[in-house]
Amino acid sequence: TQLLEQSPQFLSIQEGENLTVYCNSSSVFSSLQWYRQEPGEGPVLLVTVVTGGEVKKLKRLTFQFGDARKDSSLHITAAQPGDTGLYLCAGVETSGSRLTFGEGTQLTVNP
Amino acid sequence: DSGVTQTPKHLITATGQRVTLRCSPRSGDLSVYWYQQSLDQGLQFLIQYYNGEERAKGNILERFSAQQFPDLHSELNLSSLELGDSALYFCASSSGLADTSTDTQYFGPGTRLTVL
Numbered sequence: 001t002q003l004l005e006q007s008p009q010f011l012s013i014q015e016g017e018n019l020t021v022y023c024n025s026s027s028v029f030s031s032l033q034w035y036r037q038e039p040g041e042g043p044v045l046l047v048t049v050v051t052g053g054e055v056k057k058l059k060r061l062t063f064q065f066g067d068a069r070k071d072s073s074l075h076i077t078a079a080q081p082g083d084t085g086l087y088l089c090a091g092v093e094t095s096g097s098r099l100t101f102g103e104g105t106q107l108t109v110n111p
Numbered sequence: 112d113s114g115v116t117q118t119p120k121h122l123i124t125a126t127g128q129r130v131t132l133r134c135s136p137r138s139g140d141l142s143v144y145w146y147q148q149s150l151d152q153g154l155q156f157l158i159q160y161y162n163g164e165e166r167a168k169g170n171i172l173e174r175f176s177a178q179q180f181p182d183l184h185s186e187l188n189l190s191s192l193e194l195g196d197s198a199l200y201f202c203a204s205s206s207g208l209a210d211t212s213t214d215t216q217y218f219g220p221g222t223r224l225t226v227l
Binding site for chain 2: 031035040041042043044045048050088090096097098099100101102103104
């Protein structure tokens with residue numbers, strides 16, 4: 001089983017600050033996905049990155065897939081309280097469609 | 112709303128008991144996945160079904176079993192329950208595309224199981 005390490009585990013910042021969440025593995029994934037999960041709900045897909053070196057932007061969120069397809073990062077600029085939630089990275093294994101999830105980053109943005 | 116439904120939303124039971132969790136995938140999706148989310152282990156893949164057949168198995172205990180029916184809904188059966196089985200159980204569905212790298216999984220709202 002391929003493993004994903006996500007950091008930091010907890011992040012508490014003030015509104016307007018920037019932040020980066022990292023997702024690292026020693027294994028190659030066919031693609032990397034980022035999810036956001038609210039309390040009492042299932043994870044919701046934010047983005048899928050497929051190509052090594054790929055960068056995708058979703059408003060204030062920037063997602064990057066490492067050149068070797070082993071790591072990824074999520075950067076949020078000018079964070080807002082509405083960004084508060086659990087952010088999960090998940091790798092799609094090269095041998096199939098199962099997802100391997102990182103431990104998650106609990107982000108709190110204080111007004 | 113992801114289009115994936117799960118019932119029940121909450122389940123409280125005692126150790127040693129057996130429960131069944133139900134999942135209805137999004138219309139048109141052929142693949143169903145089950146995940147367990149606990150505080151100490153995060154989201155763990157349990158098992159995947161595609162069009163009624165088991166396709167992949169993860170960290171699923173022998174006390175747990177699942178199946179996918181002809182109408183594509185799925186059930187996860189948990190037996191001889193232990194305190195440590197208390198967790199959120201999520202079902203996800205996808206179209207089951209051949210290109211698995213872009214086959215998006217849509218998650219249901221989950222079933223919170225509490226074993227007392």
